Amino acid sequence: MARHFGLADLPDTLPIFPISEALLLPRGRLPLNVFEPRYLAMFDDALKTGRRLVGMIQPAGDGDPPALRDVGCAGRIVSFSETEDGRYLVVLAGICRFSPAEELDGFTPYRRVRPDWSRWRRDLGPQEADDGFDRPKFLFLLKRYFSAAGLSTDWDSLKEADEEMLVNSLAMLCPFSAEEKQALLEAEMLGDRRASLIALMEFAIASHGEDGSLQ
Structure with a gap:
């Protein structure tokens, strides 16, 4: 229990x-x-x-x-x-x-x-919500990041996961550097962590020669 x-x-x-x-x-x-x-x-x-x-x-x-x-x-x-x-x-x-x-x-x-x-x-306290979370845009960027990084996942489960589990699981599992993972840990709120995660994925995509900006 x-x-x-x-x-x-x-x-x-x-x-x-x-x-x-x-x-x-x-x-x-x-x-x-x-x-x-x-x-x-x-x-x-x-x-x-x-x-x-x-x-x-x-x-x-x-x-x-x-x-x-x-x-x-x-x-x-x-x-x-x-x-x-x-x-x-x-x-x-x-x-x-x-x-x-x-x-x-x-x-x-x-x-x-x-x-x-x-x-x-x-x-x-209770599980955090992220009122600014746009799941379709986030998953679109995530697919591009996974493609650039050579990663795979169960996309159906990501579509169903709540925003805290999705953002935090990706922050923990994605192959970011020690400095980047520390920044994700120290993000005060879930929305801050999501914004940092987006920035890291955009940077990774751009480093592979593609514009990763999430508009």
């Missing part, structure tokens, strides 16, 4: 999984293949808690350890299995974005932060 989180349910300490180009958004689903011992330990520990939360955040730079981006997203472990060779196959459900206010010292092999949830509390 799905668990609903309020602001008071979110923890003061959050284990983090810093992976470049891995994007999780509120109410999105992110599959993970976990094999490093420190992160196997992190998921073991997270599964022992009632919340089962892990913070997905992109690293910034090449330091050791690398600095962290300004915004990440906490996900709840909703599916878990172990392979014969000891890997964990995990699915995270996006709960709420956070800003890492402070990195915490400790004896765990993985990194932990004190998350600031306050800016992103709207993530805990």
